[in-house]
Amino acid sequence: MSLIPATILTGFLGSGKTTLLKRVLEEAHGQKIAVIENEFGEENIDNEILVTESKEQIIQMNNGCICCTIREDLREALQLLAAKKRQGLLDFDRVVIETTGLADPGPVAQTFFMDDEIAESYLLDSILTLVDAKHAMTQLDERQEARRQVGFADQIFISKTDLVAADEVDALMHRLKHMNPRAPQKAVHFGEAALSEVFDLRGFNLNAKLDIDPDFLTEEAHDHEGHDHPEHAPGEHCDHPSHQHGGHHHHHEDDVKSFVFKSERAFDPAKLEDFLGAIVNIYGPRMLRYKGVLLMKGTDRKVIFQGVHQLMGSDLGPAWAAGEPRVSKMVFIGIDLPQDIFLQGMEQCLV
Structure with a gap:
């Protein structure tokens, strides 16, 4: 079985992770995506998309995507998904892990390298960080988690740019570039991003490309x-x-x-x-x-x-x-x- 690509989606509370995720899940791109939700929040994706009271941990959606909400270890959830895929019980092409708004993506990324079983089933593709243009300056000033999320990113999506002046967006992008010159930045409206900017970015590939502006x-x-x-x-x-x-x-x-x-x-x-x-x-x-x-x-x-x-x-x-x-x-x-x-x-x- 070839390795299953995994994407880590991170970003501060209210930055639009769920909006981006819903858009990716609802788009007819012919890919089956398993989503691991690493939190229970009001924004939980399943109340809106799945509208189900099921206590089942893994829910198959009508478009073939899978939603898996975890309270326990990420490692267990990844192993469970990989095992069910091998046994032919679940069919999916890739995994997206949505972290909590306060999470440090580091330990999540390390799971893919330190755990042999996970490394045999998955390939960590990239870390995507969403930044909310309206509140980012304050969040970056006050919360180290927000700064860490930027530092880890392979791709930065800036949401809510329509709510702030162009020079403020410019100042934010300049600041983000000093924190992380590797990650391309892109403004996204309501989660509208091309899938080519979301998947198969190969941010963890040891390739000869060093993306520094x-x-x-x-x-x-x-x-x-x-x-x-x-x-x-x-x-x-x-x-x-x-x-x-x-x-x-x-x-x-x-x-x-x-x-x-x-x-x-x-x-x-x-x-x-x-x-x-x-x-x-x-x-x-x-x-x-x-x-x-x-x-x-x-x-x-x-x-x-x-x-x-x-x-x-x-x-x-x-x-x-x-x-x-x-x-x-x-x-x-x-x-x-x-x-x-x-x-x-x-x-x-x-x-």
Whole structure:
């Protein structure tokens, strides 16, 4: 049986997760989706779509989708679904896990890597985070869970943009990009998103693509290459032209931040392994996502690297193409990570 793709849908309370989910479930896309609801809230999807008083935990919907509401362990629910699929009792193509609005998606993502049985049945495709444009600035200021959800995202959907001014949306997108430059951002109205932006994003694939907005890199370079202004971390107040959006600055000092390491020199594999092992030991719980395409001594192939919290893995990617600039790029997204320690440490692992 081929692996079942799984998508984690997260986002703060009221950000529109259920709206997006209902739209995906109701669309006639010929896919059968099993939904694991990780909460009991007023917004529960089954009161509206299923209109059933059944005490059954797994409910088959009329369009072939399945809704499974869990109180107990996610792992058990995933194993149960996979077992029923293997036995031919349930037919579905993919799983969507909707987390509670206050959840940290990290442990949910880790379930797919740490549990052998789950890893044999499922492939974690991506983490989608919904952000409510009207309330996001306050939520990001006040709640670390909201900031973590942004840091983990492979794709960010911004809902309710019609309720706020364009420059506010712009400021929000700018802020989100500093927290997570890997995740593309898209405004969605009432959950209307193309399925190609929801499924098969391969956010956890160890592939050669490192999605960092190129503007983010130039902005970073602009900030850190020895200009005569004092250095500041991304997200701090500053008034370089690249940070001015219609004349207002962002004053938000978020604890979830990202930074990028770049070098044209090759890494010494043993040194890099030691260094990454050491920082993951110390900072692992605060490291949300990190991913790189690296130039390594001793191979003509790219080395693709990524991790979530303390779990990391690497893989040989395709060969560097003729004429392609051989540059290592690594992005770190985490909570109050000491940027200088990370960047200097990476520098010391170069040949």
